[in-house]
Amino acid sequence: MTITLVFLGAIMVTVISWLLKQTLNTEPWVSDPAADAVSGTSLDTSNKTMGLTTFLAVATSIFALFISAYTLRMQEPDWRPLAEPALLWFNTAILVLASIAYHWTRNAAVSGNTARLKPGLLISGVLTIMFLGGQLIAWQQLIAGGFYVWTNPANAFFYLLTAVHGVHLLGGLWVWARCTTKVWTGAEADSVRLSIELCTVYWHFLLLVWIVMFGVLLST
Amino acid sequence: MAYVSIADRDHEIEHHDPQTFITKYVWSQDHKVIAIQYGVTAIFVGIVALVLSVLMRLQLGFPDSFALINPENYYQFITMHGMIMVIYLLTALFLGGFGNYLIPLMCGSRDMVFPFMNMLSFWVYLLSVIVLLASFFVPGGATGAGWTLYPPQAISQGTPGIDWGILTMLGSLALFIVAFTMGGLNYVVTVLQARCRGMTLMRMPLSIWGIFIATILGLLAFPALLVSAVMMLFDKLVGTSFFMPAMVSAGEQMGTGGGSPVLFQHLFWFFGHPEVYIVALPAFGIVSDLLATHARKNIFGYRMMVWALLAIGGLSFIVWAHHMYVSGMNPYFGFFFATTTLIIAVPTALKVYNWVLTLWQGNIHLRVPMLFAIGFVFTFTHGGLTGLFLGNVTIDLPLSDTYFVVAHFHMVMGVSPILVVFGAIYHWYPKITGRMFNETLGRWHFWLTFLGTYSIYLPMHYLGFLGVPRRYFAMGNTDFMPESAQTLNAAISVTVIFVALVQLIFLYNMIVSLRNGKKADPNPWGGASLEWQTPDTPPKHGNWGHELPVVHRWAYDYSVPGQEQDFTPQTVSADEVPVGRDHGMEH
Incomplete structure (x- = not known):
């Protein structure tokens, strides 16, 4: 549980210290013209950005808990470490490229370069789908080698962790598909900018999660 | 920074007005209708759980007098009573019900920031309730594992409902968590982003603080329940051994081995203890507002109340194993968790003192x-x-x-x-x-x-x-x-x-x-907070007519000396306060 506690501790410290900063040295019972000007828009960020940030905290909690469960279960005597397929290195490289491609698309959207959006989104999407396909092939290799989900908890965790990560990417692909459809039907860079920016953050987040997860899987 | 709210634009208001009965009362995106839908559903399942407790008490008070109640049923009643009351009634009612109703009204917004997702949240919640109640009628009946669903007994021979019962329970919980996450994102972002002008965080009523912090706790803690539910589903359906130890059942060696039931308990209570505060913090907040309004006094120690909520929220994540003293975990853990548990009594006691001090010399109605x-x-x-x-x-x-x-x-x-x-x-x-x-x-x-x-x-x-x-x-x-x-x-x-x-x-x-x-009356109790200042009662779609309210003070200006009324609404600026007889000296 240490891992979860560290992650959640970091999230809680951020949230609580930010909230405390708003509350220290205030005397809400005293009339204050400066406070009269404050509102929800004072944070100067969009609702969707805030929504995604909050969701990333939730997702972090999920992944941290899975990894905590992994490290706790590992200590039991029946644990037989799994030799991860070498294909995972290739998949990781693909996911890194997908993240880079999304970032490249984001730069285009920010600078208003509508022409570059189509190739950018296409490359990002294809790379992401390739990664998911690669993960499926890795599963097949394991199954062919007799490493079934029920034969050992290490195998079970491998399938479970990769599946949960994949499901999160699929959710991202749904947003990607909506945005891509818009761009194909002639949307300007400005109208899809926020969506692309947030997707980029999400892709980077899932890349980071994958690298941490892959590291944990490799080292145990 | 210039203040422009998107929802302020007039065309936006008309655009969003629901036209038909269906969009107005069924597939509604209005936070008030969703709140009532949440509330009514939660109270309905609450009544089911109340009936279950009566059935349990019939057996305990008059053993074996009722043919209907056998040991199997009894354990199903216990399980469903606990689960419904804690999650499907209290969590849903405080956050889905009161959270939905109060956040936009008390913060001065027109609606939640993501109304469609808010609507979806209710319908997924309703689905989770239907799946839960359906478990009474599936083959084998509802699960009788106790509301904590501890493995191995939750999915082992001898416990009622180890097939469809536990599957519907876990499925329903997963749905509930999805619903809660969609609602929770709304509550957090609305509080942070959609407050009207003048509503600083420290001018928010304590009800909103309680709901806000409880929602953050829920968003971080419910994943633990999801993780344990998913892993138990694997143990049940695929035959993995995340939690299932090696067992001999009826003289037969089971296929499982090596799993750790204590791991489940850690995950479950990592959710389960914050869950206590997910229910308690909104209650703390709401009760503060009720006491202040009806005692005609500002809440005693407002800032301390906010800090206590934050402290309780933070501490609630490091006390979970006090539910597990008898679980066989490392005994040294007990020392740590007993200490943190006793520390959490400090901010909690502060709140109780402040409630009592709010009543002290108040004009209590x-x-x-x-x-x-x-x-x-x-x-x-x-x-x-x-x-x-x-x-x-x-x-x-x-x-x-x-x-x-x-x-x-x-x-x-x-x-x-x-x-x-x-x-x-x-x-x-x-x-x-x-x-x-x-x-x-x-x-x-x-x-x-x-x-x-x-x-x-x-x-x-x-x-x-x-x-x-x-x-x-x-x-x-x-x-x-x-x-x-x-x-x-x-x-x-x-x-x-x-x-x-x-x-x-x-x-x-x-x-x-x-x-x-x-x-x-639009304001029958003389409340100072924003929800009592709406132009219509009940508030219409969009809450505030054509102009959003502007806030000039906190929500607790009751019986301020030198003012004519014994309360000053948050929307009244310092220059507009009617000066009159001295209310501070009334008692």
């Missing part, structure tokens, strides 16, 4: 919501004090499996939050419906419920001291239990039936007052 609020201070203090006993490992070990624990947690997170729920419903009923409820029936409802629940749970502490074990279907013949214990059990059961019937007064009052209640 003992109206129905106030009765419930004061009742809460009693039951919560009582339940909190027994928590100090159980937080210590050495006291918990002998008491852990007795009725003392049942009495403790029902006082602290059963009766107390429910009293706040009732108080809050009475308090905001005039705003929600535009009608007044029947005051006399409300008083009867309070006194019978308050005294009734006390006479249920107070004697249970003594049963616990005697060593009467909880979770048992029948006590059998034992020497250590005097006959009077059974007499007491019968008396408790009779009281339970009585208190359950008393709730019909509440339902009757709420339903009949919808039509026959007298038309409510």
